[in-house]
Amino acid sequence: NAGVTQTPKFQVLKTGQSMTLQCAQDMNHEYMSWYRQDPGMGLRLIHYSVGAGITDQGEVPNGYNVSRSTTEDFPLRLLSAAPSQTSVYFCASSYAGRTWGYTFGSGTRLTVV
Amino acid sequence: SQQGEEDPQALSIQEGENATMNCSYKTSINNLQWYRQNSGRGLVHLILIRSNEREKHSGRLRVTLDTSKKSSSLLITASRAADTASYFCATDASNDYKLSFGAGTTVTVRA
Numbered sequence: 001n002a003g004v005t006q007t008p009k010f011q012v013l014k015t016g017q018s019m020t021l022q023c024a025q026d027m028n029h030e031y032m033s034w035y036r037q038d039p040g041m042g043l044r045l046i047h048y049s050v051g052a053g054i055t056d057q058g059e060v061p062n063g064y065n066v067s068r069s070t071t072e073d074f075p076l077r078l079l080s081a082a083p084s085q086t087s088v089y090f091c092a093s094s095y096a097g098r099t100w101g102y103t104f105g106s107g108t109r110l111t112v113v
Numbered sequence: 114s115q116q117g118e119e120d121p122q123a124l125s126i127q128e129g130e131n132a133t134m135n136c137s138y139k140t141s142i143n144n145l146q147w148y149r150q151n152s153g154r155g156l157v158h159l160i161l162i163r164s165n166e167r168e169k170h171s172g173r174l175r176v177t178l179d180t181s182k183k184s185s186s187l188l189i190t191a192s193r194a195a196d197t198a199s200y201f202c203a204t205d206a207s208n209d210y211k212l213s214f215g216a217g218t219t220v221t222v223r224a
Contacts (some may be wrong), residue, residue: 033212
């Protein structure tokens with residue numbers, strides 16, 4: 001039981017490049033979310049999903065795309081990287097029913113130069 | 114904007130003392146959760162309190178919720194050096210499925 005697995009752990013991109021941050025969970029969780037964490041700002045929700053085939057925008061969705069074709073995977077795509085997207089990205093998942101907390105991955109530290 | 118705001122931003126205490134931090138939020142909630150984050154790591158879920166609950170305990174943790182004041186508090190009793198971390202409250206709003214976090218309280222426990 002691996003929990004929430006995020007890859008890669010570190011990434012450096014040039015401005016304008018695109019990439020996909022991977023997130024996979026093996027707990028059969030319905031809910032999955034992506035957050036970014038910047039110094040002094042806590043975690044801000046980018047996109048979230050309440051089940052396969054269903055996604056919705058969070059607080060800061062611009063410049064990011066998601067899809068949820070399976071229960072297990074919830075990749076986050078950066079369409080055209082900008083320096084403002086330099087951050088630590090966390091994926092999290094939870095059972096439905098709103099009585100459980102979220103399990104977080106260990107994060108991806110992204111630098112855009 | 115973020116739903117929850119923690120207070121204080123930072124807290125330094127001696128080992129063995131209690132640590133109290135507060136969270137205020139803006140809209141109606143389904144539940145409120147507290148998480149811990151050690152430096153450079155992911156967040157770990159500590160405790161969830163539902164909107165119809167007023168107090169909850171888990172080991173050395175005590176959480177209270179006052180929905181009339183839209184506020185919650187987390188008390189860590191008999192703190193240890195291992196409690197040094199950032200603590201975040203997160204609100205699960207009633208009208209959607211978003212879990213929104215505050216900026217966190219950084220707790221330092223001195224030996």
